[in-house]
Amino acid sequence: MKKYSYIPFILLVTTFCWSCKKDKNNATPVIPVYTVPTTYNFTNVDYSNQKKLLAMADQVVAAINISNSIPNIPVSAQALKDMFNNVNGHFNDSALSLNASGLKLSDYCSAAAKADLMNYFDSIGVYSQSAATASAGVAGVAASSVSASKKFLLSPTGIFYSQVVKKTIMGGICAYEIANVYMADSVGNSTDNTTVISGSGTALEHHWDEAFGFFGVPIDFPTNTSGLKYFGSYSNQVDAGLHSNATLMNAFLKGRAAISNKDLTTKQAQAAIIISTFDQLGAATVVQEMKETDANIEAGDAVAAYGTLSEALGFVRSLKYNTSATRVITDAQITQLEALFDSANPGNPNLYNFVNPSVNTTAQIEAKTNAIRQLIGTIYGFSATELAAL
Amino acid sequence: MKRIALLITGITLVVLLIANFSCKKKSSSPVASSGPDSTLINIGNNIILPSYTALGNAVNAMDAAITDFNASPDASKLANVQTLFKTAYLAWQSASEYNGFGPAMNNQPTLAGLNLFPATTSRIDSNVVSGNYDLKVLSNATAKGFPAMDYLLFSAGATIASFTTASTAANRKQYLVAVSADIKAEITTVVTAWSATGGNYINTFVNGAGNSISSSLGLLINSLDQDFEILKNDKLGIPLGKQPPGTALPVLPNEVEAYYSGISAQLLLAQLKAVQGIYTAGLDNYVVKANAKYNGGALSDTIKAHFALAVSEIQAIPDPFSATIQSNPAPADVAYAEIQKIVVLLKTDMPSSLGVLITYGDNDGD
Numbered sequence: 001m002k003k004y005s006y007i008p009f010i011l012l013v014t015t016f017c018w019s020c021k022k023d024k025n026n027a028t029p030v031i032p033v034y035t036v037p038t039t040y041n042f043t044n045v046d047y048s049n050q051k052k053l054l055a056m057a058d059q060v061v062a063a064i065n066i067s068n069s070i071p072n073i074p075v076s077a078q079a080l081k082d083m084f085n086n087v088n089g090h091f092n093d094s095a096l097s098l099n100a101s102g103l104k105l106s107d108y109c110s111a112a113a114k115a116d117l118m119n120y121f122d123s124i125g126v127y128s129q130s131a132a133t134a135s136a137g138v139a140g141v142a143a144s145s146v147s148a149s150k151k152f153l154l155s156p157t158g159i160f161y162s163q164v165v166k167k168t169i170m171g172g173i174c175a176y177e178i179a180n181v182y183m184a185d186s187v188g189n190s191t192d193n194t195t196v197i198s199g200s201g202t203a204l205e206h207h208w209d210e211a212f213g214f215f216g217v218p219i220d221f222p223t224n225t226s227g228l229k230y231f232g233s234y235s236n237q238v239d240a241g242l243h244s245n246a247t248l249m250n251a252f253l254k255g256r257a258a259i260s261n262k263d264l265t266t267k268q269a270q271a272a273i274i275i276s277t278f279d280q281l282g283a284a285t286v287v288q289e290m291k292e293t294d295a296n297i298e299a300g301d302a303v304a305a306y307g308t309l310s311e312a313l314g315f316v317r318s319l320k321y322n323t324s325a326t327r328v329i330t331d332a333q334i335t336q337l338e339a340l341f342d343s344a345n346p347g348n349p350n351l352y353n354f355v356n357p358s359v360n361t362t363a364q365i366e367a368k369t370n371a372i373r374q375l376i377g378t379i380y381g382f383s384a385t386e387l388a389a390l
Numbered sequence: 391m392k393r394i395a396l397l398i399t400g401i402t403l404v405v406l407l408i409a410n411f412s413c414k415k416k417s418s419s420p421v422a423s424s425g426p427d428s429t430l431i432n433i434g435n436n437i438i439l440p441s442y443t444a445l446g447n448a449v450n451a452m453d454a455a456i457t458d459f460n461a462s463p464d465a466s467k468l469a470n471v472q473t474l475f476k477t478a479y480l481a482w483q484s485a486s487e488y489n490g491f492g493p494a495m496n497n498q499p500t501l502a503g504l505n506l507f508p509a510t511t512s513r514i515d516s517n518v519v520s521g522n523y524d525l526k527v528l529s530n531a532t533a534k535g536f537p538a539m540d541y542l543l544f545s546a547g548a549t550i551a552s553f554t555t556a557s558t559a560a561n562r563k564q565y566l567v568a569v570s571a572d573i574k575a576e577i578t579t580v581v582t583a584w585s586a587t588g589g590n591y592i593n594t595f596v597n598g599a600g601n602s603i604s605s606s607l608g609l610l611i612n613s614l615d616q617d618f619e620i621l622k623n624d625k626l627g628i629p630l631g632k633q634p635p636g637t638a639l640p641v642l643p644n645e646v647e648a649y650y651s652g653i654s655a656q657l658l659l660a661q662l663k664a665v666q667g668i669y670t671a672g673l674d675n676y677v678v679k680a681n682a683k684y685n686g687g688a689l690s691d692t693i694k695a696h697f698a699l700a701v702s703e704i705q706a707i708p709d710p711f712s713a714t715i716q717s718n719p720a721p722a723d724v725a726y727a728e729i730q731k732i733v734v735l736l737k738t739d740m741p742s743s744l745g746v747l748i749t750y751g752d753n754d755g756d
Contacts, residue, residue: 145510145532147634240603240749298500300531357529363498365528389603389749 044201047213077125113172158351171318241389420679429672490613493583544650652710682743
């Protein structure tokens with residue numbers, strides 16, 4: 001009796017084999033036969049550390065956001081650094097037991113991003129002591145003109161460091177770990193894929209799963225788009241132009257199945273897709289922030305525009321944390337891109353020069369956001385239609 | 391057990407057959423993939439162009455009356471300007487649906503900038519006093535357009551004396567003229583760009599077949615939905631203290647559209663009916679052709695039923711909305727709940743049945 005119940009599954013597998021590809025003239029090499037599941041539902045998957053690290057990142061950003069308050073509330077730079085290094089028990093402990101986890105964001109961070117974050121924490125520590133209303137040259141807090149409950153601690157140059165930090169964590173930890181650490185492993189065939197540890201699989205499987213954990217999506221993404229975090233959320237926001245949701249999820253699924261089935265060629269191919277897509281995703285997020293900046297400008301909300309421009313700046317700087325040999329954008333082009341934020345102060349832009357409300361028209365400001373959009377389009381080969389949909 | 395296995399086998403075979411069919415280019419899309427589309431022609435010629443023409447005529451009439459008023463202001467001319475302003479603001483509600491694409495979007499600044507409310511009245515006052523301003527700069531974004539007119543013509547200080555004998559009367563008249571001229575210039579540019587005898591965007595629109603993100607249908611639905619969310623969030627949700635959701639917020643009566651003239655509910659109704667009109671001018675046909683279902687019934691019937699319900703619920707909101715929001719918020723709460731349902735239908739169910747992608751974001755800061 002039990003035998004028969006296999007038949008439907010065999011048929012199902014057959015269906016997959018038949019599916020939509022044009023048949024490639026039978027020159028197929030011998031590849032292991034295995035099924036790729038449609039959700040990230042494999043045996044021996046454990047990315048609980050990534051969940052904890054992202055929860056830590058949430059709390060670092062939340063600690064910074066306390067400063068977005070009128071009257072001002074100072075934030076200790078040392079406390080932020082302690083959180084980053086997980087010392088002195090600063091996390092709100094939950095079932096995740098973050099303080100006692102032994103995990104440190106700093107252990108997962110690119111060296112360049114770590115140096116930048118330390119500077120950002122120091123800046124927040126200093127600027128959050130200002131009781132002034134933010135204005136050009138004066139650190140302090142300003143409120144959005146559209147939604148007065150949204151407040152922003154801005155530097156004297158209009159930088160909203162909370163978002164720069166968040167984007168640096170995304171680029172310097174999440175994307176860096178995925179593209180430069182875990183996927184590099186898979187490309188290089190250097191990690192053990194033989195010894196299975198119960199609960200976490202082989203070392204290579206575990207690395208792949210940890211990379212997936214840093215993506216920030218549910219196991220049935222993109223069918224399910226609830227609870228998206230970090231790059232998961234951004235992939236979904238730029239999906240109309242980049243189609244990154246399916247590309248990334250399929251590659252994660254296919255690659256993980258390939259690893260478990262010792263299909264090294266497919267695994268390497270999927271790793272390459274993930275590395276390349278994360279590179280494009282990083283660039284696409286900058287374009288997405290230009291769209292949000294335009295929307296803020298069109299709503300007459302300069303303060304919110306400093307926020308979205310700061311997000312973009314964090315993303316632009318994050319591009320350089322990716323040290324993959326296949327990265328499309330060059331260091332020189334990243335410098336060029338950052339200079340478009342303020343040609344008078346390249347590398348250290350004054351956003352009050354980008355958006356000067358009493359002087360600039362929306363047309364003038366949008367010409368600047370468009371220059372950034374166009375440069376990214378040129379570098380990454382995004383068409384006008386794709387750029388418009390990011 | 392065996393029977394179940396056989397059943398599954400049967401189902402699988404069916405699935406397999408369907409899977410084979412699905413390899414072909416999807417023929418199920420209800421949207422024509424090339425050439426002028428009869429639905430687009432209908433929406434373009436019979437809905438969009440007349441709406442823009444009406445808006446253009448209304449702002450021209452308002453602007454002419456303001457010029458006349460400015461030359462020799464008196465109470466009856468002020469009343470006339472006030473009436474013509476209301477007509478123009480109502481006409482705007484049937485054109486704002488197209489703010490997200492084509493000429494209104496390509497206009498600099500984008501046409502939607504004519505209705506950023508609430509107005510920053512302190513800025514308007516200081517501009518009037520100084521007499522020195524550039525309406526195009528960002529800091530004046532909420533000191534111009536319809537909300538600025540609303541304040542200049544209907545606030546407690548907008549007496550005939552404020553335009554005749556007050557020390558700032560000359561400056562106030564001049565500001566009224568400048569705001570009106572700015573509205574007229576921007577709308578004229580967009581109306582001309584759509585017109586067959588002008589920029590002929592209507593031709594681009596009716597020929598923009600298909601359902602891609604750059605097709606006319608893709609652009610229209612995104613623009614329509616974004617505008618409808620302004621109705622839900624800015625015109626209802628924020629004043630009612632429902633935005634952002636999930637937190638108990640105070641009602642904000644002075645955040646309503648048309649706070650000073652007190653025609654907020656009329657404007658809400660006009661916008662809702664305009665969106666309903668666009669839907670029944672052909673989007674409904676697409677949804678019917680797609681054979682889209684909703685809870686077992688036809689999706690299109692569901693959408694139409696919710697529109698009808700929302701119209702009657704908005705009609706039940708008494709103006710001035712800023713007052714009833716405090717004394718009698720129940721009708722607006724009911725309407726808001728209904729509008730939320732329509733947003734889901736128009737932003738999720740309808741686009742997915744037509745294969746249209748929603749590309750605008752919520753701009754939530756992350």
